[in-house]
Amino acid sequence: MEVILTEEQIKNKVKEIAKKLKEEYKDKNPCVIGVLKGSFIFLADLIREMQIDCTLEFIRLASYGSKSVIEEEDVKIMWDLPIDIEGKDVILIEDIVDTGHTLKKLKEILLKRNPRSLKIVALLDKWERRKVNIEIDIIGFKVPDKFLVGYGLDYNEKFRYFKNVCGLTKEELERFGK
Numbered sequence: 001m002e003v004i005l006t007e008e009q010i011k012n013k014v015k016e017i018a019k020k021l022k023e024e025y026k027d028k029n030p031c032v033i034g035v036l037k038g039s040f041i042f043l044a045d046l047i048r049e050m051q052i053d054c055t056l057e058f059i060r061l062a063s064y065g066s067k068s069v070i071e072e073e074d075v076k077i078m079w080d081l082p083i084d085i086e087g088k089d090v091i092l093i094e095d096i097v098d099t100g101h102t103l104k105k106l107k108e109i110l111l112k113r114n115p116r117s118l119k120i121v122a123l124l125d126k127w128e129r130r131k132v133n134i135e136i137d138i139i140g141f142k143v144p145d146k147f148l149v150g151y152g153l154d155y156n157e158k159f160r161y162f163k164n165v166c167g168l169t170k171e172e173l174e175r176f177g178k
């Protein structure tokens with residue numbers, strides 16, 4: 001496994017993102033929505049750095065196998081939000097953007113519910129693999145086209161607990177793919 005981002009790099013970036021969000025949202029009581037499961041560690045660190053009042057919600061998309069479903073029309077919600085976001089300032093937190101299908105669909109779904117504003121924050125951007133155009137408001141790191149694990153990201157539910165973000169080799173993808 002190759003370390004792509006160290007714990008320290010991630011910590012610094014989370015602080016930087018939190019500072020921006022804090023300034024913009026400190027008087028807005030935003031609704032922070034994490035896309036399960038991958039974003040939970042990023043989200044936990046981010047709100048502790050932001051230190052502002054916010055409501056916390058989660059949404060979970062249907063996931064098939066080792067990857068969330070990414071085929072165009074196939075992105076489906078498995079657990080929806082338990083609240084109405086109409087009129088709210090929403091901050092959507094995602095771990096990684098790959099083809100972009102997930103966020104594109106999710107953005108469409110959330111915008112139909114008439115939030116007052118919607119900001120999309122993704123820690124990692126595998127920009128070389130993008131298939132659909134999607135505007136992401138805040139991106140932590142541009143990362144190479146490798147399968148990444150750690151800091152919440154998994155491969156077959158493994159390695160979420162790593163403090164660094166690591167890239168798997170082909171051989172590791174095979175070995176841990178079962």
Ligand code: IMP
Pocket residue numbers: 038067068069070094095096097098099100101102103126146147148149153154155
């Ligand atoms: P997209 O719809 O292709 O942009 O895929 C986004 C989703 O796929 C993310 O929310 C992750 O759950 C998953 N994913 C994409 N790339 C990786 C990776 O390198 N490691 C772990 N999960 C990934």
Ligand code: MG
Pocket residue numbers: 035036037038039068094095096
């Ligand atoms: Mg995800």
